[in-house]
Amino acid sequence: MSKELDPIRELREDHKKVKDYLLELIDALNKKDAQRSLEILVLLDKLGGPHFRFEEETLYPTLKKFFGEEYYQYLLKAHDRVIAAAKKIAEILGKGAIAEDEAKMLVSVIRSEILPHPIECEGLTLLTDRLSKEELRIIAKNIELSRNENVPLLEWAETIRDKKV
Numbered sequence: 001m002s003k004e005l006d007p008i009r010e011l012r013e014d015h016k017k018v019k020d021y022l023l024e025l026i027d028a029l030n031k032k033d034a035q036r037s038l039e040i041l042v043l044l045d046k047l048g049g050p051h052f053r054f055e056e057e058t059l060y061p062t063l064k065k066f067f068g069e070e071y072y073q074y075l076l077k078a079h080d081r082v083i084a085a086a087k088k089i090a091e092i093l094g095k096g097a098i099a100e101d102e103a104k105m106l107v108s109v110i111r112s113e114i115l116p117h118p119i120e121c122e123g124l125t126l127l128t129d130r131l132s133k134e135e136l137r138i139i140a141k142n143i144e145l146s147r148n149e150n151v152p153l154l155e156w157a158e159t160i161r162d163k164k165v
C-alpha cells in the first residue's frame with residue numbers, strides 16, 4: 001500500500017477537502033446551524049490530526065532546507081493558530097446553539113486563522129519536485145502511519161505534539 005501512495009497527491013487531496021469543509025462550515029455558521037457546524041468541525045478534527053502530524057513530523061522538516069528555519073517556525077506558528085481557533089470553535093459549538101454575534105466571530109476566525117492554511121500549505125507543493133524518491137517515500141510512509149493511528153487534531157495537539165499551544 002505504501003508503494004502506491006503518492007504523498008503530493010494525498011497532500012493536495014487533504015487541502016481540497018479541508019477547503020470544502022471550511023467553506024461549508026462558514027455557510028452553516030452564517031445560517032446559525034449549530035448541529036451541522038459541529039458535524040463539520042468533527043470532520044475537520046479527524047482530517048486535520050493526521051494531516052498536521054505528517055506535516056510536522058516529515059514534510060516541513062524535509063522542506064526546511066529550501067525555505068530555512070524562520071519560515072519553518074512560521075509554519076509551526078500557523079498550525080498553532082489553527083489549533084487555537086479550532087479550540088475556540090469547539091468551545092462555542094459545544095454549547096449546542098449559536099448566537100448571531102458568535103457566528104460572525106467564528107466566521108471571521110475561520111477566514112483569518114484557518115482558511116489561510118490550506119491556501120498557503122498547498123503552495124509548498126511547488127517545492128516538492130526537488131525532493132528525492134527516498135524523501136518522498138519517507139513522507140508517504142509517515143502519511144500512512146499518521147492516518148493509521150488516526151488521532152484527531154485537538155487530541156494530537158494536547159498529547160503527541162511536542163509544541164503546545
Ligand SMILES: [Fe+2]
Pocket residue numbers: 015051055117118121122
Ligand atoms: Fe497542509
